[in-house]
Amino acid sequence: MAKTVVLGVTGSIAAFRAAELASALRKERIDCRVVMSRWARQFVGELTFTTLTGKPVITDDNLGDLADRPEHLALGDEADLFLVAPATANAIGKMAHGIADDIVSTTYLSVTCPVLVAPAMNVRMWEHAVVRENIALLRKRGVKVIEPDEGILACGDYGKGRLAATETILAAVRELL
Numbered sequence: 001m002a003k004t005v006v007l008g009v010t011g012s013i014a015a016f017r018a019a020e021l022a023s024a025l026r027k028e029r030i031d032c033r034v035v036m037s038r039w040a041r042q043f044v045g046e047l048t049f050t051t052l053t054g055k056p057v058i059t060d061d062n063l064g065d066l067a068d069r070p071e072h073l074a075l076g077d078e079a080d081l082f083l084v085a086p087a088t089a090n091a092i093g094k095m096a097h098g099i100a101d102d103i104v105s106t107t108y109l110s111v112t113c114p115v116l117v118a119p120a121m122n123v124r125m126w127e128h129a130v131v132r133e134n135i136a137l138l139r140k141r142g143v144k145v146i147e148p149d150e151g152i153l154a155c156g157d158y159g160k161g162r163l164a165a166t167e168t169i170l171a172a173v174r175e176l177l
């Protein structure tokens, strides 16, 4: 039976790269269910993911058929892996502290499968003490973190913060599945 990856997309400039990831998962015959934060939708449209995955995208404005099981719980039932890519500093902070105020953070609390996080942010954010602590907290709880790459960032700064290469994320997905 095909495995299911629930892909949480949050509001980083790297959100467009989640489309490549979704497409690559489908090519590997892995079912991909996308949940997007409101900020993620500022960067890339739901239609992109609906088309690439062949499945409806779940957002806070499209919570699926609520007459049935609430979507975050249904996704929790289905997921073999919860992957957040790109993961913003905000999303990481919410996951670390159990804040569930949107579909991505609520889904995190609803899954029992392995969780993989691929952060993307400015180097100063990545090196901020609170982000370091939040990453350490997630790791302590068994969340696997794919370190961002170092290089020229979207804002023009240089440092660590670029979303890891798609192939690196896919290798981690394969390993956890």
Ligand SMILES: Cc1cc2nc3c(=O)[nH]c(=O)nc-3n(C[C@H](O)[C@H](O)[C@H](O)COP(=O)(O)O)c2cc1C
Pocket (backbone or CB within 6 Å): 009, 010, 011, 012, 013, 014, 037, 038, 039, 040, 087, 088, 089, 090, 091, 102, 120, 121, 122, 125
């Ligand atoms: C142009 C732009 C680019 C951004 N890129 C990032 C980013 O790469 N990483 C990050 O952590 N936050 C980034 N932010 C800030 C987040 O979008 C903001 O913290 C937002 O509240 C995140 O919400 P979410 O985690 O619910 O998606 C960016 C904001 C803007 C306006």
